[in-house]
Amino acid sequence: MTQPAHLPYGGIPTFARAPLVTPGGDWQADVAALGIPFDIALGFRPGARFAPRALREASLRSVPPFTGLDGVTRLSGVTFADAGDVILPSLEPELARQRISAAAESVRDRCSLPVFLGGDHSVTFPILRAFAGVPDLHVVQLDAHLDFTDTRNDTRFSNSSPFRRACEALPNLVHITTVGLRGLRFDPEAVSAARSRGHTLMPMVDVSSDLPGVLARLPRGKNVYLSVDVDGFDPSVIPGTSSPEPDGLTYAQGMRILAETARHNTIVGLDVVELAPNLDPTGRSELLMARLIMETLCAVDEFGSAQPGWTR
Template sequence: MSMKHWVFPPRGIVSFAGAPLVTPGASVDADVIVIGVPWDGGTGLRGGARHGPRAIREASQRFPLWQDRQPTGYWDVTTGQQRLAGITVVDGGDVPIVRASQDHTAAAITATVRAARRSAGLLLLLGGDHSLTFPAVQAFDDCGTLGIIQLDAHLDFTDAIDGVRFNSSTALRRVSELPFVGAMAAIGLRGLRTARAAYAAAEARGNLLVTRDALRCLGPDVVLERLPPMQQAYLTIDLDVLDPTLAPAVSAPELDGLGYDELRRLVSGIARRSRIVALDIVELSPPHDPAGLTALAAAQLAVELLAVVCENNDYR
């Protein structure tokens, strides 16, 4: 008699949503590959994001996407659909971080992303601080014109911090300088720490900048209509875009953030408009997350993101 195999945390080896583990660099055939980036050497406020990938994986055990070695997905009570059924999500482990060197770590991120792209159609990166986005995007230089959509409380468009040009506050500025990067948009901006020069530089480049107040007044649907056309897009989500009541454990929390429903509507609309080639979720700092709420938000967002992106794009 066969018996259905149920997975209850903390049973088993921790991988993203119970996905099969694959050897880093190995040749696999998957729809989605998940890569952890345990790095927080680029943050300037609260550290701890190097523990983010492990915390997200642990929280994701609540949402197993595989049962009995089959990619069964999950039942969505809201839509009445089985989502991610048949979509092969695998966990490719972590980037081999070199703790004492930003340069070596950045090179390792780019190399790991390049290798992962040969194994799957969609890449999900679990951070780690926001500085990982720049070397990750560098691995997509064969995409022609690549759009960048950033959901974030902060612009991260400063040119340098104390002479350092590669950190979490400069990541999107460095991305904007890549010759293959086209239109860029940042949504959810707020707080009292925005550098005027950085904001002016982003405007001068032609980036779409949407503040938290503008999003509240216009609504997600109107904001989505204003997004510039992007055939292919990289989506980067800093968890501080959420309100700190939902995501308190981020490197730089800001009051009056988005609700989870607003964020879900935004990413659903983005996935319908553009082919998402990769996405990252960054800035979770587990030492500041005693109740695990931020890790839970990140894990659920990751699973729902994969569902909506895979439903709107064919990665096979």
């Protein structure tokens, strides 16, 4: 007799009901989640520290495998693990970055595709240090903001600077494609530095006017790390974020970009950052972002010829 399954509001909320493990434990999985409850590098409203727990709870509504209207079953046989949260010091950011890098490296060693639940966007830099051995690494970033600033308010490690620090530290990080850029304020030096390095900057107006053209400019045949800043989405879709910008991505547009990236590349990692569930009393922000993670994994599964290592 099989054990009855919990309804979404019952049981212990691990990510997608995966077994709870530790980053350095004796386990292997196709997909593993690691929470990074860190938000002291924000420039505006805090709350991203609460996102890993909220995303886990929201993920209980979408536990694989999934059979769609087309009759295709996705994520069948794909194994999951939840590596818990990085234990972070509250006011020691350098020590926090060291622990994030160490935990991310341990999780990478034990799974094919790690999923990082942030946290503000500053955590992407120490996460990316765990990918220093990946050749020809590309990043596809969904974001309203460039996050390539050298310093902000005399701070070099804020959520405005993760990709600047990563490019300085990682010779293997060869290209960044940022989609969804918009807003009134951009750092001219950061824009110039990104363009001089050859990065691809696609503003939201391009997505709105020519989505096929945007999709055609995404990487092909590369090792890609996906970084999803939830403020890349329109605040009418995802209101729970520190620095919302109007006229952003719809859910459908964001998924088209992520699925197209998965179709043509090897996805080596995924993070979701800047989700502040305390700023959305409806709870829909975390529900939609948990769904987006699952749909991205479904896209990776569907185009599995580009994803070595799946045990399915």
